[in-house]
Amino acid sequence: MFFRPIDDDIKLSLSIPQYAIELFELTDNNRTFLKQWLPWLDGIKEPLDTKKFLERQLLRFQRLEALHTTIFYQNQIAGVLGYNQIDRANNIGHIGYWLGQEYNGKGIMTKSVRDLIEVGFNYYCIERIDIRCAVENSRSRAIPERLSFRKEGIIRQAEKLSDKYVDHVVYGLLKNEYTSNTGIITN
Numbered sequence: 794m795f796f797r798p799i800d801d802d803i804k805l806s807l808s809i810p811q812y813a814i815e816l817f818e819l820t821d822n823n824r825t826f827l828k829q830w831l832p833w834l835d836g837i838k839e840p841l842d843t844k845k846f847l848e849r850q851l852l853r854f855q856r857l858e859a860l861h862t863t864i865f866y867q868n869q870i871a872g873v874l875g876y877n878q879i880d881r882a883n884n885i886g887h888i889g890y891w892l893g894q895e896y897n898g899k900g901i902m903t904k905s906v907r908d909l910i911e912v913g914f915n916y917y918c919i920e921r922i923d924i925r926c927a928v929e930n931s932r933s934r935a936i937p938e939r940l941s942f943r944k945e946g947i948i949r950q951a952e953k954l955s956d957k958y959v960d961h962v963v964y965g966l967l968k969n970e971y972t973s974n975t976g977i978i979t980n
C-alpha cells in the first residue's frame with residue numbers, strides 16, 4: 794500500500810477495506826479499554842462490520858467529506874486517526890483517534906496528529922482543526938495540548954457513552970496560528 798512515514802516505526806495509510814480483519818482484531822482485543830471513551834463498540838461485532846465501516850470511509854474520502862487513516866507501528870496496525878468529518882462550507886476538519894492499549898505511551902498519536910495537521914492545512918484547504926475530548930479523558934486531552942491547540946470551551950452533555958453522558962472540551966487550531974515550514978505552532 795501507499796504509506797506516509799512518520800518516523801522509523803510509525804506510518805500512516807489511507808484506511809482501506811483490506812485492513813478489516815487486522816483492524817477488527819485490534820478493536821475486539823481492546824473492547825473494554827476503548828468503551829470507556831468511544832460509543833460505537835457494540836456496533837462492531839465481526840470483521841464484516843469493520844469492513845463496511847472502512848468502505849463507507851473510503852466513499853466519504855472520495856467525496857472529500859473525510860480522511861480516515863490507519864496507523865501502523867512496526868508494521869502492525871496500532872490504531873486509527875482521521876478527519877472524521879471535513880466541513881467544506883466552513884473549511885473545518887474534525888479529528889478523531891484511538892490506539893490499542895498496548896500502543897499507548899509511545900508518542901504514536903501525538904506524532905501522527907502532528908502529521909495530519911500538515912496534511913489538512915496543506916492539501917485540504919482546512920482553516921480550522923477541531924478536536925473534542927471528554928473532560929475526564931486526560932490521555933486524549935494531552936494530545937491537542939501538546940500540539941498547542943487552544944482550549945476554547947466546554948460543551949455540556951455532548952456525548953452518550955455506554956453508561957453515562959460526558960461533557961466535551963473543545964480544542965481548536967487555526968491555520969494562521971501554524972507555521973508549516975518549521976512545524977512550530979505560533980500562537
Ligand SMILES: CC(C)(COP(=O)(O)OP(=O)(O)OC[C@H]1O[C@@H](n2cnc3c(N)ncnc32)[C@H](O)[C@@H]1OP(=O)(O)O)[C@@H](O)C(=O)NCCC(=O)NCCS
Pocket residue numbers: 826827830831890891892893896897898899900901902903904925926927930932933936
Ligand atoms: C487517546 C489515546 C490515543 C492517547 O494515547 P497516548 O499513547 O496517551 O498518546 P500518544 O501516542 O501521543 O503518547 C503519549 C505518551 O507517550 C509518551 N511519549 C513518548 N515519546 C513521545 C513523543 N515523542 N511525543 C509525545 N509523547 C511521547 C508521552 O509522555 C505520553 O506518555 P504519558 O501519558 O505516560 O506521559 C489513547 O489513550 C486511546 O486510544 N484511548 C481510547 C480511545 C480514546 O479515548 N480516543 C479519543 C476520543 S476523544
